Amino acid sequence: MIKHKWLSGAQVFIQAHREKLWYLAIALTLQGFATPTIAAERVTLKLGAFESAIAISELEQFAKTGALSSQLQLYSAFLTPQVREVLNSRLQIDPQQADGYIAQLSSSPYGKQLLKYLGVAVPELTLPQLQAAVTIAAQQANGVSVVSLIKAYPQENIVIDATSAIALAVEFNPSYLQSQAVGLSLADKLAVTSSTAFKPSFDPAKSGKATVLEQTIVLQDRKRDRTIPVDIYYPQQNSLLSALRPTPLVVISPGLGANRQFFSYLARHLASHGLTVAALEHPDRLTKNLSNISSPNQVLPATEFINRPKDISFLLDQLSNINRQSGELQGKLNTETVSVIGHSLGGYTALAVAGGELNLQQLRQACKNPNPLAQSPADWLQCGAANLIDSKLKLQDRRVKNAIALNPVIGQLFGENGLNKVSVPVLILASTEDAITPVLNHQLRPFTQLGDQKYLITAIGGTHLSVGNPNSQALTDTAVIKERRGVEVQPLRQLISGVSLAFINQLTPEANNYQAFLTPAYAQSLSTPSLPLRLSTELPKSVIDQP
Numbered sequence: 001m002i003k004h005k006w007l008s009g010a011q012v013f014i015q016a017h018r019e020k021l022w023y024l025a026i027a028l029t030l031q032g033f034a035t036p037t038i039a040a041e042r043v044t045l046k047l048g049a050f051e052s053a054i055a056i057s058e059l060e061q062f063a064k065t066g067a068l069s070s071q072l073q074l075y076s077a078f079l080t081p082q083v084r085e086v087l088n089s090r091l092q093i094d095p096q097q098a099d100g101y102i103a104q105l106s107s108s109p110y111g112k113q114l115l116k117y118l119g120v121a122v123p124e125l126t127l128p129q130l131q132a133a134v135t136i137a138a139q140q141a142n143g144v145s146v147v148s149l150i151k152a153y154p155q156e157n158i159v160i161d162a163t164s165a166i167a168l169a170v171e172f173n174p175s176y177l178q179s180q181a182v183g184l185s186l187a188d189k190l191a192v193t194s195s196t197a198f199k200p201s202f203d204p205a206k207s208g209k210a211t212v213l214e215q216t217i218v219l220q221d222r223k224r225d226r227t228i229p230v231d232i233y234y235p236q237q238n239s240l241l242s243a244l245r246p247t248p249l250v251v252i253s254p255g256l257g258a259n260r261q262f263f264s265y266l267a268r269h270l271a272s273h274g275l276t277v278a279a280l281e282h283p284d285r286l287t288k289n290l291s292n293i294s295s296p297n298q299v300l301p302a303t304e305f306i307n308r309p310k311d312i313s314f315l316l317d318q319l320s321n322i323n324r325q326s327g328e329l330q331g332k333l334n335t336e337t338v339s340v341i342g343h344s345l346g347g348y349t350a351l352a353v354a355g356g357e358l359n360l361q362q363l364r365q366a367c368k369n370p371n372p373l374a375q376s377p378a379d380w381l382q383c384g385a386a387n388l389i390d391s392k393l394k395l396q397d398r399r400v401k402n403a404i405a406l407n408p409v410i411g412q413l414f415g416e417n418g419l420n421k422v423s424v425p426v427l428i429l430a431s432t433e434d435a436i437t438p439v440l441n442h443q444l445r446p447f448t449q450l451g452d453q454k455y456l457i458t459a460i461g462g463t464h465l466s467v468g469n470p471n472s473q474a475l476t477d478t479a480v481i482k483e484r485r486g487v488e489v490q491p492l493r494q495l496i497s498g499v500s501l502a503f504i505n506q507l508t509p510e511a512n513n514y515q516a517f518l519t520p521a522y523a524q525s526l527s528t529p530s531l532p533l534r535l536s537t538e539l540p541k542s543v544i545d546q547p
Contacts, residue, residue, distance in 0.1 A: 044159045053157075063088055122160055182440050182543060183432025187460045189543060190534035192520040204517050205498035205526075208273035210235035215328065221314050228311055231260050231279045233271040234332050246334040248401065248507045249319070251312060252279040255344030255407075256300060256381075262343065262472045269497045275504065276332045280315055282308055282346075300345075302387040305413070309352040309395040312340060316399055338399045339504045343468065344437060345381075347408020347428075352395040354403035355422040359415025360388055366412040378437040382411045400424065401507050404500060406467050407437050410446040419449035427455040427503050429496070431462030433484070445544050455518060456539065457499065459492050460532040466492055491526045495533055498522065 042053045058069040066084055213236050219228045250270055254262045260281040267277040284304060316335045323333035342350030352358070367383035403422075406429040410419075430443035437443070439458075447456050459466060463482070466489040502517035516522065523535035 042157050044157060122158060124158060182444065183460060186432060186458050186534065186543065187532040189540050190458055190520075190536050191532075192524065194521060198521040198525040200516055200522070203498070204273075204501045204514065205269075205494045207269060208235075210237065210272050210274055212236070212268050212271040213328075217322075219315065219318050221311075224307060224310065224314075226283050226307065226311065226314075228283065228315065229260065229281045230315065231264075231267070232329065233267040233277040233279070234329065235271055235274050235276070237274075246337070247275050248337045248339050248504055249316075249334045250275050250277040250504060251315065251338060251340045252277060253308070253312065253340060253342040253346030253349045254279075254281065255342075255346050255409075256284055258343070258346075258468070259472060262468045263341065264472070265469050265493065266341070266497060266500060270501060270504070273501055275501075276329075276334070278315060278319060278333075280311060282311055282349075284308075284345075300381060300384045302384050305348075305352075305358070305385040305388065306393060306395065308345065308349040309397070312349065312353045312400075313397045316397065336399055337401050337507055338397075339402050339404070339507065340400050341404040341406070341500065342408065343406045344378075344464065345409050347405035348410060348413060350400075350403040350405050351408060351410070351414070351419065351422065351426070353397045353400045354424050354426065355396040355400075356414045357418040357421045358385065358388070358393050358395070358413055359418045360386065362415035363412045376436065376438050378409045378442055379411055382409060382413050385413060396421075402426065402503065404503060405429070406496070407431055407434055407464050408442060408446075409437050410442045412441075414446065414449070417449065419446055420451070422450060425453035425455075425503070425506065426450050427457065427499065429457045429459065429467060431459045431464065431466055431492075433461055434464045435482075436464040440544070444539060448539060448544055454537060455499075455503070456534075456536050457495065457523060458534040458536070459489075460534070461530060462489060462492055467496055488528075488530055491528055491531055491533065495523055495526045498526075499535070 042055055043059070044051055044053050052071075054071055055069075058072055061067060061069065062072060062079060063084060066081070068079060072079060213234055215232045215234075217230050217232065219230060220226075221228065250267075252260070252263050252267060254260060260279040263279060267279050270277050282304075284300065316338060319333045320335040322329050323331065323335065340350040340353055342348070363382065364386045367386045402425040404427045408428065428443050428447050430439040430447075432439055434442075443456070447454065461484070463484045465483045465485050468485070470485040498517050499522070502514035505511060505514045506518075518535070520535050523533045527533045
């Protein structure tokens with residue numbers, strides 16, 4: 001069972017709820033409630049147009065014994081042992097301070113956000129009702145549990161919006177809350193003051209002069225039984241000129257379930273400046289019915305953590321052959337000097353081919369008891385790799401000369417030292433409102449493992465999909481997880497366009513001309529009040545030394 005010290009003051013409360021606030025969120029959104037004088041009979045669960053009534057007694061029986069009634073059998077995919085663990089967990093609240101508990105909650109930044117979401121997930125919920133329920137439930141010697149809240153809430157029937165309830169579980173997991181706490185201070189800690197305005201001689205975020213051509217090819221890897229479609233973006237220019245002045249080849253790896261158009265705007269931008277870009281689509285074998293998921297491997301087989309990097313190497317082998325053949329692409333595919341850009345799981349892919357080494361021993365230790373209700377999606381998903389057998393995997397491709405990892409899934413995949421093996425320059429993007437890959441464990445701490453040739457872009461207020469094409473589809477682009485993808489985050493896409501071009505051109509004779517765009521001043525020049533942008537090469541120790 002989960003135990004806490006008495007919560008007697010605002011400071012103690014805020015420290016505690018950063019770690020366990022998700023418990024209250026799940027408790028209040030999975031269940032309906034009743035007072036001792038008005039016994040609850042049912043919960044009405046809404047999922048889109050579908051509604052179903054569930055008896056409170058059946059939920060209580062499940063919490064006690066794990067047995068599912070015939071009605072609850074319909075929800076067996078959701079009512080996992082982890083859910084039962086949550087239902088039986090207890091939150092210790094000093095009965096003398098219970099009246100002020102919700103008041104403290106409603107006055108904290110996290111609490112305000114939690115209560116706002118609760119109002120959507122449980123439309124009939126009111127603050128006085130919640131306060132009364134907590135006060136009554138706190139009188140029990142063993143602390144506040146979901147069951148005690150059930151018996152203390154003044155409502156015979158509660159209607160719950162299941163989609164919003166799931167959003168609460170995602171957004172209020174401890175990893176995300178911890179990252180949010182860090183994110184609040186990053187804008188100030190990473191800011192650089194200057195008495196002069198940033199005035200470059202040109203704008204790398206503007207389209208280049210070259211006409212961009214596109215071609216789609218479909219590659220078949222028969223050894224691994226994988227079909228890999230690829231969009232090639234390239235400048236219209238003479239093949240002989242391309243051979244005489246070769247530029248790096250850029251490979252784009254999208255995230256899980258995302259298509260190859262996710263970074264089409266970035267691919268066209270780079271091609272307009274003379275680069276050839278290959279945007280591939282990994283054949284991730286996604287489970288069609290996500291409601292039946294009980295383990296990470298049902299979403300992503302362990303072998304995908306190997307196959308994705310190998311997709312990059314296979315692509316480079318095939319493009320090397322095409323480059324030597326007569327045709328439109330002859331001489332335009334410099335597969336010996338490659339820059340890989342990856343987003344989310346594609347960010348992991350980019351780091352793996354850049355030399356990052358998986359640490360399965362440390363990953364397995366971190367994944368002993370994976371719980372999707374208490375973890376961010378990426379924290380849970382990474383555990384799929386724990387089932388890999390070979391502990392000495394070699395995924396590096398030495399043709400990759402630098403890597404850009406945007407909102408990457410990292411967590412414990414590379415352990416504490418796996419990224420030390422990366423010897424090429426790396427650029428990482430961290431978005432502080434990213435509920436999928438929370439910044440502290442997936443970007444900030446991993447960033448400190450890298451060598452000297454590294455850059456970190458921090459988007460204060462950016463989300464997981466903010467950096468992508470706003471019109472493209474992605475697996476996490478649902479009503480469950482709030483995303484900022486509109487015009488308000490256009491400055492981030494503009495920054496990524498400019499910085500990516502500057503970073504890739506460090507592999508060319510034009511390196512010095514683009515160095516100014518790999519500075520804090522350039523990032524801050526594109527900042528807005530609602531989206532502060534920062535670029536740094538190191539992090540203050542206080543940022544990563546979070547409990």
